[in-house]
Amino acid sequence: xxxxxxxxxxxxxxxxxxxxxxxxxxxxxxxxxxxxxxxxxxxxxxxxxxxxxxxxxxxxxxxxxxxxxxxxxxxxxxxxxxxxxxxxxxxxxxxxxxxxxxxxxxxxxxxxxxxxxxxxxxxxxxxxxxxxxxxxxxxxxxxxxxxxxxxxxxxxxxxxxxxxxxxxxxxxxxxxxxxxxxxxxxxxxxxxxxxxxxxxxxxxxxxxxxxxx
Amino acid sequence: xxxxxxxxxxxxxxxxxxxxxxxxxxxxxxxxxxxxxxxxxxxxxxxxxxxxxxxxxxxxxxxxxxxxxxxxxxxxxxxxxxxxxxxxxxxxxxxxxxxxxxxxxxxxxxxxxxxxxxxxxxxxxxxxxxxxxxxxxxxxxxxxxxxxxxxxxxxxxxxx
Numbered sequence: 001x002x003x004x005x006x007x008x009x010x011x012x013x014x015x016x017x018x019x020x021x022x023x024x025x026x027x028x029x030x031x032x033x034x035x036x037x038x039x040x041x042x043x044x045x046x047x048x049x050x051x052x053x054x055x056x057x058x059x060x061x062x063x064x065x066x067x068x069x070x071x072x073x074x075x076x077x078x079x080x081x082x083x084x085x086x087x088x089x090x091x092x093x094x095x096x097x098x099x100x101x102x103x104x105x106x107x108x109x110x111x112x113x114x115x116x117x118x119x120x121x122x123x124x125x126x127x128x129x130x131x132x133x134x135x136x137x138x139x140x141x142x143x144x145x146x147x148x149x150x151x152x153x154x155x156x157x158x159x160x161x162x163x164x165x166x167x168x169x170x171x172x173x174x175x176x177x178x179x180x181x182x183x184x185x186x187x188x189x190x191x192x193x194x195x196x197x198x199x200x201x202x203x204x205x206x207x208x209x210x211x212x213x
Numbered sequence: 214x215x216x217x218x219x220x221x222x223x224x225x226x227x228x229x230x231x232x233x234x235x236x237x238x239x240x241x242x243x244x245x246x247x248x249x250x251x252x253x254x255x256x257x258x259x260x261x262x263x264x265x266x267x268x269x270x271x272x273x274x275x276x277x278x279x280x281x282x283x284x285x286x287x288x289x290x291x292x293x294x295x296x297x298x299x300x301x302x303x304x305x306x307x308x309x310x311x312x313x314x315x316x317x318x319x320x321x322x323x324x325x326x327x328x329x330x331x332x333x334x335x336x337x338x339x340x341x342x343x344x345x346x347x348x349x350x351x352x353x354x355x356x357x358x359x360x361x362x363x364x365x366x367x368x369x370x371x372x373x
Binding site: 033034037038040042043044046048049050058062129130132133134138190 | 261328329332
């Protein structure tokens with residue numbers, strides 16, 4: 001049994017099960033933390049006033065970063081679904097497939113994605129206010145996300161031995177999937193849940209005792 | 214200036230912080246662990262959610278006016294005060310405590326202008342950090358407890 005067979009067999013199943021179980025576990029544990037904490041202390045700032053003018057919004061103040069972030073995330077989410085290699089595997093295994101993008105287009109998108117990832121890594125390394133709050137995990141997570149695309153790119157172009165690159169591509173992709181519920185990557189999903197929560201629905205305590213307890 | 218007893222001749226702010234004395238309630242040995250444990254859900258929730266994006270930096274007046282000093286970034290202030298206290302379980306050196314007090318009381322005016330893209334309550338966490346420090350008697354001179362009953366103008370004289 002070759003490494004490839006092991007990776008695409010039992011380890012692939014383990015990855016998806018860990019991913020699903022991890023997501024469920026994290027949802028429950030975050031909900032429990034939220035219910036155990038005093039309302040509007042850590043989350044849901046009741047004083048938050050989001051601006052209504054474009055030029056002081058995130059997109060207005062940081063147009064380049066916002067645009068690169070949008071492109072990066074779109075490619076990250078959708079390119080793996082519509083790339084030829086993945087759909088061939090899906091088709092041979094389960095006889096289902098999605099529409100496939102042409103090879104050179106997918107290739108260009110991968111290169112754009114890699115450049116965007118590099119931009120974020122450099123931003124984190126070189127911008128002082130971001131570097132000041134970055135921990136080693138912040139750098140590692142960017143590298144972890146770039147690696148599947150990098151190894152896939154190198155495998156496709158045969159830049160290094162194909163079999164090794166393919167196995168690395170599978171391993172790094174699985175690592176990224178498993179890391180998703182247990183690292184900050186979960187916020188790609190959690191973000192929407194939080195934004196949908198309504199501040200007005202939370203009980204807010206204002207101290208009206210004037211210090212006279 | 215007769216209202217304020219014990220006022221130091223040089224009010225430069227260097228000696229504004231006290232780390233002991235009657236102007237705060239101590240919770241006894243090992244007390245900070247209990248305080249941290251009491252606030253653990255909020256702290257853990259904040260630090261699970263903060264993705265270190267630094268977009269809060271732009272919303273802080275002090276950060277905008279000190280662009281070369283990244284320590285004014287609101288998330289920096291929370292991470293290196295509350296986060297440090299929580300990670301070290303309260304066992305911080307006096308120098309670190311000084312830095313934490315600096316972050317919480319000098320570098321933050323608690324104006325609540327800071328906004329987080331995922332609506333984390335940064336002023337809430339700064340207030341929490343101040344609460345934790347206060348509970349251990351590590352609060353600034355002017356940040357003593359409010360007298361529970363009297364509201365007379367000489368109340369702060371009594372407290373001193």
